[in-house]
Amino acid sequence: MTRVVIVGGGPAGSVAALVLAGRGIAVTVVESRAAPERKVGECVPPSVTPLLRHLGCEDLMERTGHLRSLGNRFVWGSSRPGDRPFLTGAQGDGWHVDRAVLEADLAARAQAAGATWESGRRIVRCERAGDRWRVTCRDSRVLDADIVADATGRTAFVARRLGATRVRYDRLVGACAFLYSATPDTDTYTLVEAVPEGWWYSAVLADGLLAVAFMTDGDLLDRRAWRSLLERTDATWARVRHHSYTVTGAVRVAPADTSRLDTIAGEGWLAxxxxxxxxxxxxxxxxxxxxxxxxxxGNAIADLLAGRPEAREAYLTIMQNAYCAFLDQQLDHYARERRWPHAVFWARRRP
Ligand SMILES: Cc1cc2nc3c(=O)[nH]c(=O)nc-3n(C[C@H](O)[C@H](O)[C@H](O)COP(=O)(O)OP(=O)(O)OC[C@H]3O[C@@H](n4cnc5c(N)ncnc54)[C@H](O)[C@@H]3O)c2cc1C
Structure with missing residues (x-):
C-alpha cells in the first residue's frame, strides 16, 4: 500500500521519491507527461554536484546529452563582457543538460530504489478521506496515501486546491527557442546579456542546438518582436550571426517569476x-x-511518517532561509545594472 503520493515527476518529485524509496517507504509518483520532454532550464551550476554525489547520481551528468559548461559570461552593468569561470570554485564544472535525459534518468534511479512511477496520468482531485488522502487522476484511477507531496512546478496544482496561494515578486517570463547551426558554437560558457527590455541568455547544448531565451516581464513582452530584439543585442546576436543559427520550431513563452506559496506545508501534505x-x-x-x-x-516526509512532527518545521525553515538568501542576491544582482534607469523593466527592479 502506497504511503506517499508525489504529484509531478520533475527534478523535485524524482529526488524525493528516490529518498523515500531509499528509506524503505512505499511511494508512488504520478506524472502527467507520458515521457520526459525537453523542458527549458538547461544550465546547471557546479553547486548541484555534492547533492548528486550524495544521492549516488553523480555519474548521470556524464551521460550522453549533457555538456560540460566552463562558466558564465555576463554583459551586465557595462557593454564589456565579464567571465566568471567555474574553475575558481571547488565543485568542478557546471552542465548544460538535456532535461528529458536527466529527468528520465532520475526517474529510473527512483524506480530502481523501489518507487512506483505512473506516467501519463494527470491528477485532477485531492481530498481528505479520514486521516488519509484520496488522489484522483483524470482517467479515474484513485490512489490513497498518508501524505501527498505537490511537485507540480509553478502551477502548485495540489497546494492551491488545498487553499495555499502564490505570492509573486515579479512578472518575469521567458520567451525561449532552440536554434540550429550546421557549424555550432563550441563555447560552453552561458552568455547572459542585459538589454533595456530585460535580459537574454544563450547556452550551447550537447547536440549543438543553442538554447536562447529572452527574459522580460509578461506585460512588456511582444512575442512578434522576439527576432528584432535579438538582432538589437550585442554579444548574443554576434554569436547567433557568426554561426548562422536559425530558429527551429516556435518561440515558447514560460512563466519565470520569483514566487512562493504562502503555505508550503499543511496537515499531511507539503510542496x-x-x-x-x-x-x-x-x-x-x-x-x-x-x-x-x-x-x-523527502527526508521530512519519512520523518513525519516515523512520528517526528518537528520535521515539518525543519523543512519549512530550510526552504524559507534559502528563499530569503536568494531574494537578497537577486536584488544585488539587478542593482548592478544601472545603464537604463528609466526603462520600465529595470525601474521595477530598483531596490
Ligand atoms: C525560461 C526558464 C529558464 C530556466 N532556466 C533554468 C536554468 O538555466 N537552470 C535551472 O536550474 N533552472 C532553470 N529554470 C527553472 C527550472 O526549469 C525549474 O526550477 C525546475 O524545472 C523545477 O523543477 P520541479 O521538479 O520543481 O518542477 P517541474 O520541472 O516543473 O516539474 C513539475 C512536473 O509536474 C508535472 N505535473 C504538473 N501538474 C500535474 C498534475 N496535475 N498531475 C500530474 N503531474 C503534474 C509536470 O508534467 C512536470 O513534469 C528555468 C525556468 C524557466 C521558465
Whole structure:
C-alpha cells in the first residue's frame, strides 16, 4: 500500500521519491507527461554536484546529452563582457543538460530504489478521506496515501486546491527557442546579456542546438518582436550571426517569476521544488534547488511518517532561509545594472 503520493515527476518529485524509496517507504509518483520532454532550464551550476554525489547520481551528468559548461559570461552593468569561470570554485564544472535525459534518468534511479512511477496520468482531485488522502487522476484511477507531496512546478496544482496561494515578486517570463547551426558554437560558457527590455541568455547544448531565451516581464513582452530584439543585442546576436543559427520550431513563452506559496506545508501534505518556491532563472538555481527541496522534503516526509512532527518545521525553515538568501542576491544582482534607469523593466527592479 502506497504511503506517499508525489504529484509531478520533475527534478523535485524524482529526488524525493528516490529518498523515500531509499528509506524503505512505499511511494508512488504520478506524472502527467507520458515521457520526459525537453523542458527549458538547461544550465546547471557546479553547486548541484555534492547533492548528486550524495544521492549516488553523480555519474548521470556524464551521460550522453549533457555538456560540460566552463562558466558564465555576463554583459551586465557595462557593454564589456565579464567571465566568471567555474574553475575558481571547488565543485568542478557546471552542465548544460538535456532535461528529458536527466529527468528520465532520475526517474529510473527512483524506480530502481523501489518507487512506483505512473506516467501519463494527470491528477485532477485531492481530498481528505479520514486521516488519509484520496488522489484522483483524470482517467479515474484513485490512489490513497498518508501524505501527498505537490511537485507540480509553478502551477502548485495540489497546494492551491488545498487553499495555499502564490505570492509573486515579479512578472518575469521567458520567451525561449532552440536554434540550429550546421557549424555550432563550441563555447560552453552561458552568455547572459542585459538589454533595456530585460535580459537574454544563450547556452550551447550537447547536440549543438543553442538554447536562447529572452527574459522580460509578461506585460512588456511582444512575442512578434522576439527576432528584432535579438538582432538589437550585442554579444548574443554576434554569436547567433557568426554561426548562422536559425530558429527551429516556435518561440515558447514560460512563466519565470520569483514566487512562493504562502503555505508550503499543511496537515499531511507539503510542496516541493518550484511548487513551493520558484526562482528567477538569472541564478540558474531552479533545477538544483528543486532537487535540494526534493531531498529535504523527502527526508521530512519519512520523518513525519516515523512520528517526528518537528520535521515539518525543519523543512519549512530550510526552504524559507534559502528563499530569503536568494531574494537578497537577486536584488544585488539587478542593482548592478544601472545603464537604463528609466526603462520600465529595470525601474521595477530598483531596490
Ligand atoms: C525560461 C526558464 C529558464 C530556466 N532556466 C533554468 C536554468 O538555466 N537552470 C535551472 O536550474 N533552472 C532553470 N529554470 C527553472 C527550472 O526549469 C525549474 O526550477 C525546475 O524545472 C523545477 O523543477 P520541479 O521538479 O520543481 O518542477 P517541474 O520541472 O516543473 O516539474 C513539475 C512536473 O509536474 C508535472 N505535473 C504538473 N501538474 C500535474 C498534475 N496535475 N498531475 C500530474 N503531474 C503534474 C509536470 O508534467 C512536470 O513534469 C528555468 C525556468 C524557466 C521558465
Amino acid at each position: 516541493l521544488g518550484d511548487a513551493a518556491a520558484a526562482y528567477d532563472p538569472l541564478s540558474s538555481y531552479g533545477v538544483g534547488s528543486a532537487m535540494g527541496s526534493g531531498f529535504y522534503g
